[in-house]
Amino acid sequence: xxxxxxxxxxxxxxxxxxxxxxxxxxxxxxxxxxxxxxxxxxxxxxxxxxxxxxxxxxxxxxxxxxxxxxxxxxxxxxxxxxxxxxxxxxxxxxxxxxxxxxxxxxxxxxxxxxxxxxxxxxxxxxxxxxxxxxxxxxxxxxxxxxxxxxxxxxxxxxxxxxxxxxxxxxxxxxxxxxxxxxxxxxxxxxxxxxxxxxxxxxxxxxxxxxx
Amino acid sequence: xxxxxxxxxxxxxxxxxxxxxxxxxxxxxxxxxxxxxxxxxxxxxxxxxxxxxxxxxxxxxxxxxxxxxxxxxxxxxxxxxxxxxxxxxxxxxxxxxxxxxxxxxxxxxxxxxxxxxxxxxxxxxxxxxxxxxxxxxxxxxxxxxxxxxxxxxxxxxxxxxxxxxxxxxxxxxxxxxxxxxxxxxxxxxxxxxxxxxxxxxxxxxxxxxxx
DNA sequence: CGTACTTTTGAATCGCATCAAATCTGGTGG
DNA sequence: CCACCAGATTTGATGCGATTCAAAAGTACG
Numbered sequence: 001x002x003x004x005x006x007x008x009x010x011x012x013x014x015x016x017x018x019x020x021x022x023x024x025x026x027x028x029x030x031x032x033x034x035x036x037x038x039x040x041x042x043x044x045x046x047x048x049x050x051x052x053x054x055x056x057x058x059x060x061x062x063x064x065x066x067x068x069x070x071x072x073x074x075x076x077x078x079x080x081x082x083x084x085x086x087x088x089x090x091x092x093x094x095x096x097x098x099x100x101x102x103x104x105x106x107x108x109x110x111x112x113x114x115x116x117x118x119x120x121x122x123x124x125x126x127x128x129x130x131x132x133x134x135x136x137x138x139x140x141x142x143x144x145x146x147x148x149x150x151x152x153x154x155x156x157x158x159x160x161x162x163x164x165x166x167x168x169x170x171x172x173x174x175x176x177x178x179x180x181x182x183x184x185x186x187x188x189x190x191x192x193x194x195x196x197x198x199x200x201x202x203x204x205x206x207x208x209x210x211x
Numbered sequence: 212x213x214x215x216x217x218x219x220x221x222x223x224x225x226x227x228x229x230x231x232x233x234x235x236x237x238x239x240x241x242x243x244x245x246x247x248x249x250x251x252x253x254x255x256x257x258x259x260x261x262x263x264x265x266x267x268x269x270x271x272x273x274x275x276x277x278x279x280x281x282x283x284x285x286x287x288x289x290x291x292x293x294x295x296x297x298x299x300x301x302x303x304x305x306x307x308x309x310x311x312x313x314x315x316x317x318x319x320x321x322x323x324x325x326x327x328x329x330x331x332x333x334x335x336x337x338x339x340x341x342x343x344x345x346x347x348x349x350x351x352x353x354x355x356x357x358x359x360x361x362x363x364x365x366x367x368x369x370x371x372x373x374x375x376x377x378x379x380x381x382x383x384x385x386x387x388x389x390x391x392x393x394x395x396x397x398x399x400x401x402x403x404x405x406x407x408x409x410x411x412x413x414x415x416x417x418x419x420x421x422x
Numbered sequence: 423c424g425t426a427c428t429t430t431t432g433a434a435t436c437g438c439a440t441c442a443a444a445t446c447t448g449g450t451g452g
Numbered sequence: 453c454c455a456c457c458a459g460a461t462t463t464g465a466t467g468c469g470a471t472t473c474a475a476a477a478g479t480a481c482g
Contacts, residue, residue: 124324134345
């Protein structure tokens with residue numbers, strides 16, 4: 001690990017990070033990104049795998065008409081895991097706030113995966129979780145109703161039924177594939193119907209069945 | 212491998228299948244499923260990983276209102292790879308036509324992954340491809356326009372620009388997250404606009420830019 | 423030949439996107 | 453501390469496109 005790690009960096013606690021062999025850690029490089037700064041851009045050849053230590057980064061694409069689509073949000077986790085074997089990035093990687101990240105060279109990453117069984121096992125788990133997450137997102141996008149998407153999001157992302165929104169509602173709308181206006185209105189409607197309790201950034205699903 | 216393999220079964224040629232160690236093959240079991248038969252159901256504990264040798268099987272879920280959502284189509288490939296470590300299936304696995312499949316016990320599958328580097332490498336590639344595919348599907352569902360989804364599907368699923376539809380259009384509509392009526396109309400419109408050449412089951416994207 | 427399903431077209435409806443505009447909020451600099 | 457500004461939040465009005473319901477024609481299969 002390069003010497004000049006920011007002193008106040010919290011040490012990542014994710015299993016797939018902890019299982020990483022020291023040999024790979026040696027090659028990691030600390031990098032910082034400002035709000036809206038690109039970690040990488042679509043079409044580029046992946047040289048590093050990023051672990052987002054602090055802040056948040058996203059994988060996103062833009063439709064021809066300009067609508068933004070969010071494919072992944074990474075906080076205290078890896079970003080763009082599937083790029084480990086791609087010849088080019090399929091999405092843009094953007095810091096949505098100030099980001100502190102560890103960059104691992106892909107070649108060293110592959111070697112570590114081949115040589116360290118424990119690390120590999122955790123990485124496999126991580127990938128499978130990512131497949132399930134992406135499929136849950138597909139299912140969510142398939143719901144034609146704005147309210148249903150909101151409820152589905154809370155159900156799949158928040159086991160407790162309580163969502164503490166760590167982003168603006170506008171950004172959340174993009175993640176849900178909605179316009180922000182549609183999100184505001186749907187939140188209001190769900191609140192009035194007693195299906196949701198909205199209190200600032202805290203959004204709680206109430207266990208009533210839809211009439 | 213159990214003795215009574217159907218004699219006319221084509222031998223799978225997928226790299227992740229070919230790299231499989233013989234030890235794992237020993238434990239595989241041939242299974243057949245009729246049209247619409249369930250390979251497994253949502254909530255069940257995964258006991259087998261299925262490789263679809265002949266025919267097609269799908270991973271699907273139903274929204275509360277009954278709309279069908281297709282998460283994965285498997286032909287000559289594994290189905291529900293992410294269930295290898297789940298306590299329960301998150302989707303239904305359904306044969307959309309007569310299916311011949313190989314069922315591998317999950318425990319033996321995990322052992323083979325741990326012990327056979329070559330197999331493991333192929334499996335990792337396979338998982339990452341599946342992540343990318345799911346994300347492409349997320350992006351597609353994010354397109355609000357029926358025509359855009361059709362074009363996106365051809366672009367991402369058919370490098371040649373030609374799609375030979377191996378399913379009914381109605382089933383394709385479900386995969387695109389559309390009603391079949393919307394799909395028919397959008398196909399007609401794209402044809403009239405000269406963006407698509409539709410000829411029975413062959414659908415070809417023409418390289419004109421949208422006006 | 424008949425039945426079940428897909429394909430196709432039509433008309434009405436509904437929800438979301440879009441455009442517009444009025445607050446509200448947090449952060450910056452005077 | 454306050455004025456100010458950019459962006460988020462919220463509400464309103466309008467239009468478009470997909471859904472829905474309906475029905476006819478085509479197709480596969482026993």
